[in-house]
Every structure is written in C-alpha cells, then in structure tokens.
Amino acid sequence: MRFLSVLLAGTLTAIALAPAALASPPDTADADTKAWWAITEALSSDAMEGRDTGSPGYDRAAQIVAERFKAAGLKPAGDGGGWFQQVAMDEIRIERATLRVGDRPLTFLHDVMVAPKAAMPTQLTADLAYRGYCDAAALGSVSGKIVICHGTRRAGLPGDSDREAAIRAAGGIGMLTIADPGFTVEPPRWPFAYARLVKLAGAAVDPDTFLRFTLNAAALGTVVGKGGQDAADLIAKGSRGDPLPSFDVTDPLDASFELAARRIQSPNVLGYLPGSDPAKAKQVIVLSAHLDGYGHGTSVKGDGLYNGTLDDAAYVALLIRLAEQRKGKGFARPILFAAFAGEEKGLLGGEYFVAHPPVPKEDLAGNINLDQLRPIFPLELLTVHAIDDTSLGADARSVATSLGIEAQRDPEPERNMLKRSEHWVFLKAGIPATGFIFGYRPGSKSEEIYRHWYKTGYHTPQDDPDQPIDWKAASDFNRFFYTLVDRVANKDSAPSWNPASGLKPKP
Incomplete structure (x- = not known):
C-alpha cells in the first residue's frame, strides 16, 4: 500500500540506496513522463487491490485500460468485437496449512512454502x-521419505530438475528445497504471498502426488532440531558449495492442508492500430x-496489499x-496492443493469446x-532478451546506441529471466520477440540499488506508487521504447530470426 516516503517506511539502508526523487515526477519532468506516471498511479492504486487474476480489482483495472485504448483511437480486438479476450483458468489454493517436525511448528508461507496440486494429500x-x-550418489535409502536439499544454483552441482529426478528414482515422495541465501544475484524472499496453482481452464489434471516444498534457510534449525547437525553451519557450507553431509532427521514431518478449487476468469485487454x-x-x-499483480497476500511490514x-x-x-x-495514426505495420492477464500465475494470458490470436497466427x-x-537508477546499460536470436535484438541495440545506452546480452542467465515473461511464449511459438532489463556494472551503486529492490520490493507490498524512482531513467527508457517501436513498425523488413539462433523452434 502507499507510504508517504521511504523515511517513514524504510530503513537506513533503504534511505542510503534511494534516488532523490520520490512518489511523483518533479516539476522539471517532461509532460509525457508525468502523464505516464499518472496512469501508473491509477492502475496500481489501492482501489485496484493489486489486480489479482480473477478479482474485481483486476476487472476495474482492465476497464481503465480499455477506456484509455478507446480514447486513444485504437480499435477493439477482443472477443466479439469488444476490448476483452476472456481467459478462463482453474485454480487450486492452499487455504490453510499446519506443519511441524516433532513438536517444532513451522509457519506456513514464512518458514515453508508448499506448491499446491490437485493430487496432493491433505494429511x-x-x-x-x-x-x-x-545428487543421485548421495541419496542412499530415501524411499517413502521427503528429502531435504540445498537449492544451490552453482555450476557443477545438481539443479532443481536433476535433484527431483534423482529423488523420484530413489523412491522419495517429496523434496524440501532450502532457498539458497548464497544466491545473491536474486536473494530468496520471504514471506510468500500465498500458495496457488493456476492453469488454463481445461488443462489435464495432474495425478502426480510428488510434493515440492521450499524452506526458508532460517528455519532449517527448526527442521533438524538441536540434537545433531549445526543448521547454521550447513547453510553456510551449502551457500559456498562446500561438501555437505547426509543424515536422517530424528522426527517426522506432520502436515495437514486445507485445499480449495475454483474456476476464475480475467480478460486480456486488446487494442488494434491499423497499419x-x-x-x-x-x-x-x-x-x-501484463496487467495482473498479486493482489492481497501475506502482510509485510504491516502491509498486505501487493500494488504491483x-x-x-x-x-x-x-x-x-x-x-x-499516435491518436489513431498508424505506423506502416499494424500494432496490436496487449495487456495480459495471468502472467504472475504462469504466463497464462500470453499463452492463451498466442493459441487464440485475434488475427491469423x-x-x-x-x-x-x-x-x-526497474527505473530506479540511471539507464546506461540495457539487457536485451534474445539479442542474438532475432532482428529485434539488432534493432534494440541500434536504438539504444543512438540514445547513449549500451545494449548487452543477459549477464545472469542462471536467473532464467528469458523465460519469466511473455516474450517467451512468443519465442516458443516461433515469433521473434524481445524484452528488457535495466543493466548495471558489477560493484556499482546501480547494482546495489537493484539488488536491494529485488530483496525488498519485488513481489512485495513495497512495490507501490510511493517507492523511489529515477525519473530521468524512466523517461530515458520510455523514449527508447517509442523509438524502437517506430523503427520496427516502419522499417522495410519485418522482424526475422537469425540463422544461428538456438531459440528458434525446430520445424
């Protein structure tokens, strides 16, 4: 929810990292930046209730977008000649959970997260x-057990899929992954807002009963108890990639879950500008x-509304x-404006759009x-997704260079950012696509600000309209975007794949 300033809501660390400007653009900002931020404030105000997929708040925000698209001279491109492409989804959520190891309770969403699924046991x-x-060699006898694994992302050690495959092969019934505090490029964030699984309506029900838990590293001591291993030492070694022991925990895990299922619906908002x-x-x-956010969730610092x-x-x-x-004036190529639903639930609005486009695919x-x-520090360096895979990468590099911005490949592929937003659903479908991340030099103040935001702002209630913004950086990116669209929409050749791309789907 909205706070008056970082001085009221933040810590000394936040104050030290914050850019000078807060809450609203200064008088010296250009008119476009002020207009952009006014719309941003309207879409992420408390009245929109965080725009959770399937919520009335999302519908209110979608109506605002449709009205603005109409006033701007776009043509509706949704279902039945309207603005909305309805996306039906099926949700399973954990309403309540009680977990303990022996007589030691674990707090759901704070100490431990459980990924819900239709076939999971309730007791x-x-x-x-x-x-x-x-790794498979370390498992030994784990049949019928839940296996605790350090969730490292270090090269040369098993990744999530490798760990799970090994545990399944050894007869384990679940995996409790310790969220690695040593993964400093994107530190684990607690608490989780809630536990939900959302899929497009009609998707096959998964009969798999294998359980996936995530454990807050600070709660490992609660799990292993006081009689054996030193939990803090295990966490420190695991974060460094040092050798780790194998042992069985004396007490079992007892858990109960209250599940609920429902059909929900939210629209993509689609507007068309003819060429x-x-x-x-x-x-x-x-x-x-994407228009959706997290909505209401677990409170952080007394605030339970995730404005997004x-x-x-x-x-x-x-x-x-x-x-x-544009005021209805087209580029050479047609433009389809899409505000997607369900991105935070698994890129669902984008997936539905690509499967049911309003024009021939x-x-x-x-x-x-x-x-x-994240326009929270100067825009000097821009990460461009799939920069080497399609002509859009070259277009983005050319435009960035013309504006004094250096373009780069993703320097942190271990974060898997390429597959975490809707450009990925287009790339998977064979359609050239790109997206962007504000870049920073290693060890710079910009990196410090960025890391701090991912620790305290990303997917938290603190991502609200009163957070610190670098207004020049915001304006610089907006100008980059306008210029890039003009280039791509007007150039002689349409976007194309580069022959050497490893992302282009095979025929």
Missing part, C-alpha cells in the same frame, strides 16, 4: 532425510505488458501512452514485451 506424516545437494502500408498488413507487431506498480502497471501505462501519442510478425523493468 501427511513422513520421515525426513537431509542429503546435501541431492498504413497495405503491403505490410499481414505483419502485425504485438506490444505487450513497477511489476507491471507502469508498463501497461506505457502502452497506453504510446497509443495516446501467421500474421504475428513480432513481439516487444515490457516487464522486468
């Missing part, structure tokens, strides 16, 4: 086995951002601003997606 008693990094060149009429460029200002209300607002600037020539953008 469980199971032995626990700690097996370090959970001016008949020869390019079947080369539609999709501009996208930078993730991603600000960049739905940027789509609106571009449409308003073969007419979708490219996608420029806006997400993962």
Whole structure:
C-alpha cells in the first residue's frame, strides 16, 4: 500500500540506496513522463487491490485500460468485437496449512512454502532425510521419505530438475528445497504471498502426488532440531558449495492442508492500430505488458496489499501512452496492443493469446514485451532478451546506441529471466520477440540499488506508487521504447530470426 516516503517506511539502508526523487515526477519532468506516471498511479492504486487474476480489482483495472485504448483511437480486438479476450483458468489454493517436525511448528508461507496440486494429500506424516545437494550418489535409502536439499544454483552441482529426478528414482515422495541465501544475484524472499496453482481452464489434471516444498534457510534449525547437525553451519557450507553431509532427521514431518478449487476468469485487454502500408498488413507487431499483480497476500511490514506498480502497471501505462501519442495514426505495420492477464500465475494470458490470436497466427510478425523493468537508477546499460536470436535484438541495440545506452546480452542467465515473461511464449511459438532489463556494472551503486529492490520490493507490498524512482531513467527508457517501436513498425523488413539462433523452434 502507499507510504508517504521511504523515511517513514524504510530503513537506513533503504534511505542510503534511494534516488532523490520520490512518489511523483518533479516539476522539471517532461509532460509525457508525468502523464505516464499518472496512469501508473491509477492502475496500481489501492482501489485496484493489486489486480489479482480473477478479482474485481483486476476487472476495474482492465476497464481503465480499455477506456484509455478507446480514447486513444485504437480499435477493439477482443472477443466479439469488444476490448476483452476472456481467459478462463482453474485454480487450486492452499487455504490453510499446519506443519511441524516433532513438536517444532513451522509457519506456513514464512518458514515453508508448499506448491499446491490437485493430487496432493491433505494429511501427511513422513520421515525426513537431509542429503546435501541431492545428487543421485548421495541419496542412499530415501524411499517413502521427503528429502531435504540445498537449492544451490552453482555450476557443477545438481539443479532443481536433476535433484527431483534423482529423488523420484530413489523412491522419495517429496523434496524440501532450502532457498539458497548464497544466491545473491536474486536473494530468496520471504514471506510468500500465498500458495496457488493456476492453469488454463481445461488443462489435464495432474495425478502426480510428488510434493515440492521450499524452506526458508532460517528455519532449517527448526527442521533438524538441536540434537545433531549445526543448521547454521550447513547453510553456510551449502551457500559456498562446500561438501555437505547426509543424515536422517530424528522426527517426522506432520502436515495437514486445507485445499480449495475454483474456476476464475480475467480478460486480456486488446487494442488494434491499423497499419498504413497495405503491403505490410499481414505483419502485425504485438506490444505487450501484463496487467495482473498479486493482489492481497501475506502482510509485510504491516502491509498486505501487493500494488504491483513497477511489476507491471507502469508498463501497461506505457502502452497506453504510446497509443495516446499516435491518436489513431498508424505506423506502416499494424500494432496490436496487449495487456495480459495471468502472467504472475504462469504466463497464462500470453499463452492463451498466442493459441487464440485475434488475427491469423501467421500474421504475428513480432513481439516487444515490457516487464522486468526497474527505473530506479540511471539507464546506461540495457539487457536485451534474445539479442542474438532475432532482428529485434539488432534493432534494440541500434536504438539504444543512438540514445547513449549500451545494449548487452543477459549477464545472469542462471536467473532464467528469458523465460519469466511473455516474450517467451512468443519465442516458443516461433515469433521473434524481445524484452528488457535495466543493466548495471558489477560493484556499482546501480547494482546495489537493484539488488536491494529485488530483496525488498519485488513481489512485495513495497512495490507501490510511493517507492523511489529515477525519473530521468524512466523517461530515458520510455523514449527508447517509442523509438524502437517506430523503427520496427516502419522499417522495410519485418522482424526475422537469425540463422544461428538456438531459440528458434525446430520445424
């Protein structure tokens, strides 16, 4: 929810890291930046209740987007000639959970997270086995047990899928992954807002009963107890990638879950700007951002409303601003403006759109997606997703260079950011696509600000309209986006794949 300033809500660390400008653009900001932020504030105000998929707050925000698209001269491109493409989804959620190891309780969403699934048991008693990094050779006898694994992402050690495959093969019934505090490029965040699984309506019900838990490293001592291993030492060694022991926990895990299921629905909001060149009429460029957020969730610092200002209300607002600037005047190619639902639940709105596009799928020539953008420090370096895979990468590099911004490949592929927003659903479908992240030099003040935001702002209630913003950086990116769209939508050739791309789907 909205706070007056970092001085009231933050810590001395936050004050030291914050840019000078707070809450609203200064008088010296340009008119476009002020207009952009006014829309951002409207979409992420408390009245929108965090825009959770399937909620009335999301519907209110979607109505605002539709009205702004209409006023900007776009044409509706949703179902039945309207603005909305309805996306039906099925949700399973854990309403309540009680977990303890022996007589030691674990607090759900704070100490431990459980990924819900239709086939999970509602009552469980199971032995626990700690097996370090959970490579197959270290597992030994784990049949019928839940296996505790250090969730390292270090090269040369098993990843999540490798750990799970080994545990399944050894007869384990679940995996309790310790969220690695040593993964400093994106530190674990606690608490979780809630535990939900959402899929597109009609998706096959998964009969798998294998359980996936995530454990707060600070709670490992509660799990292993006081009689044996030193939990703090295990966490320190695991974070460094040092050798780890294997042992069984004396007490079993007892757990009970209260599940609920429901059908929900939220719309993608779609607007169409016709092109001016008949020869390019079947080369539609999709501009996208996700409208949904987390909604109400577990309280953090007394605030339980996840406004989702930078993730991603600000960049739905940027789509609106571009449409308003055009006032119905088209580029050479048609533009399809898309505000997607269900991104935070697994890219669902984007997946549905690509499977049910409002124009023939073969007419979708490219996608420029806006997400993962944090204008909280100067924009000098820009990470461009799939920069070497399609012509959009070269376009983005050229535009960035012209504006004094250096473009780069993703320097942190271990975070898997490429697959964490809707550009990925277009790339999977064979459609050239790109997205962006504000970059920073290692060890710089910008990196310090970015890391701090991912620890305290990402997917928390503190991502609200009163957080610190670098207004020049925001304006610089907005200008980059406008210029890139103009280039891609007007150039002679449509977006294309580079021959050497490893992302292009095989025929």
